[in-house]
Amino acid sequence: MEIIFLRPGVENxxxxxxxxxxxxxxxxxxxxVAYFTHPQIATALINRNKQGRRTHFLLNTSDIIRPVGASSEIVVSKELMKVINEADYNTELKIKSLGLRSRGRYQNMHHKFMVSDDVVIFGSVNWTTAALHGNYECLIKTSxxxxxxxxxxxxxEIWNHAQELYTDKGQIRRIMCPVCEDSEGVDFESYGPICTYCGHKFNLV
Incomplete structure (x- = not known):
């Protein structure tokens, strides 16, 4: 077992x-992983997919859309968006999240781990630039x-309850409205980022 302690400004x-x-x-x-913004990891995941090797990627819904009262913002990082756009029905990269396509409340997945048949990496560290280079964190690797x-x-267990995430022309589809808690009326193309059921407007950032 290998344990790595991360400290701000210290190479690890x-x-x-x-x-x-x-x-x-x-x-x-x-x-x-709960939060993802790191460009080098994004590149590695994209290259892995291009090489035809299987990856199942479980995202945290709260990293994609964060409701605040009756308003919400789409807060997908650019690096995460690159990975999402790489995924397709015909590729080896499959992405799922929670609570995007179904009626219901937002769900929060706070895990930070990667596991293969031979090794698991886990700890407190998110796959973000801030966490990997500026925080006090820990990472454990074991076989x-x-x-x-x-x-x-x-x-x-989580994967089986999550829902596939896909894009259409660069826009994440099937976002749940935080007001009426339904995804069927959310339209990002015909009318702009709006819920056609209740009229709620999304703020894109």
Missing amino acids: EALNEIISVINNTERIIRVA DIELIEKFIEEFD
């Missing part, structure tokens, strides 16, 4: 460990079979 191996697993794992990797099995079980 956490980023290299994450990218190494993405680059060097031939079989499927399962990724569940313990029992831990790997437990993380795969946890991932698959």
